[in-house]
Each structure stands twice: as C-alpha cells, then as structure tokens.
Amino acid sequence: MPAQYRDLSQVDRVIHEPSRLVIMAILYTAESADFTFLLRETGLTRGNLSAHLTKLEEAGYVEITKTFRGKVPQTLCCLSEAGREAFRAYREQLKRTVESLPE
C-alpha cells in the first residue's frame, strides 16, 4: 500500500466519523458549547448526538458537565487536552494525505 494511503488508513476512527468530526471541530474552536448548540450545528437527533458524545467521552476526548443556567438544566461539553491533541494530529494527518495526492 502506498505511504499516503497507509497514512489515511491509520486515521483516528473515533474522530473520522463525520458527525463526531463536526462535534470535535466545534469544540476545538470553542472553549465549551452546550447540547443545544451542538444539536443545531450537527443536525443530529438528541439520541444520536448523545451516543456520539458518549463515544467521544469514552475515548477521553470530550468532558461533559451537567449544570444549570438559571433554573434550566444545561449540558456543557468541552475538549479534554487529549481530545485537543488528537484533533490536531488528525488534521495534520488529513492535510498530509490530501497534499500528497496527485491533482
């Protein structure tokens, strides 16, 4: 297998799934975002978003905090240091692969 494809086959599959990639990209840009914002930006259903967040939390990439905004419950999500590093590495890997492909 050529090197550039081998590189691509080794990408972090937890991040590579499109919905989780969007979640990671949002949380990489923001310090934290709540469930409502992620729901709107990803276009996922509540159940699907919950499942993806759980997967990211299990991988140690996302930290989830349940809190209150006034009297309204709020679920805040943010990237852990490991998540931030994993997303950086993923982008680098993707960039390298895309750049090595012929026009």
Next chain:
Amino acid sequence: MKDAIERTMRRTQSYWYEDGLAEITSGIGLALIGAFFYGQSLLAAHTAWVGLLALLLPVVVVGGTFAMRWLLREAKARITYPRTGYVAYPRKPRRKRLTAAVGAGMGAVVAGFIASSPSLMHWIPTIQGLLMGGLLLFVAYKLSLTRFFCLAIFSVLAGVAVALIEPDLARAEALYFGLVGAGQLISGAVTFARYLAHNQPVAE
C-alpha cells in the same frame, strides 16, 4: 473534508455575531459617544464645562464599554442561549492582549500627534473611520460576514464625508460616532429580527 472542517470552525466563531446583538450594543455605545461629543459642541461657549467634559470622556468610554458588555451578556443569556445554544470562546492569549494594548497605545500616540497640529485635527474623523473600517474588515474577512464589509466601507465613507462637511471637531465627532453607531444599530436590528424569526426557544 478539510474545507468542511474549516467551515464548521468558522461557523462556530461567527456564531457570536449571528443574532446581531453585538452590533446593537456596540451601536448604542458609539451613539452614546456621539451624544457626548454633541453635548460638548453645545457647551463650546462655556469653557469650564468643555474642560470638565473632556476629562469625563475616558470615563464615558470605559464605563460605556463595561455597561455594553454587561448588556450584551444579559441579552445573550435571555434571548440567544435558550434558542440556539451557548458557546464559550477561549480567552485571548496574553500575547494577543499585549499586541492589542500596544496597538491602542500607538493609536493614542498618533492621536496626540494629530491633536498637537491644528491643521491635522480636521482629519481625525477620517482616521477614526479608517481604523474602525480596518477592524470591521478584519472581522468580515476572518469570519466571512458580508454585512461587516458593508459596515467597514460605511465607516470609512462616514469618516471622510464628516471631515469634509463639518469644520467644528466636536460636531464632526458627534456626527461621525452618531452615523457609525446608527449604521451598526440598524445592521444589528435587521440581523436580530431575522434571527428571532428563524429561531424559537428550545428545551434542552
């Protein structure tokens, strides 16, 4: 896919401006500064009052900035977050804040230099228009927000026009800040109305 990631990141960054509230509050702030200069121009004959008002300007600017920031936070908490969610942005690193402070300091030096030369004082609104236009252009380019391009052009045009038509500096400043404040207020109000029409509060 690389583009999709960048688009998502840019959308998250520009979310702060999506509801138009940032423009509304900055528009109110600028209009208040304009009103302050208008008051100064009305009291031009009473030199003691003019001196006092000049001393009050930094208080008005700093106090107004804090008041508008508080108003923006409250408005977002009550209107935006229940509708489209909450996003906290990372605080600017120390180096960036230092660069901003140095920039502001250099601006103050330029303003001081201009103030010492009466012939250049006439062009203060133009310089302000260019500085604000540059800032708005930066935001427009970084976040791909078309309305900020328009606001940037409007700021520069207002600065030039005011310098050409109004010889009295206090009145020129009042006119410039009033115009730019009104521009931002209108742009923010239209964006806000659109935002409200498309987004209803949701329960988490």
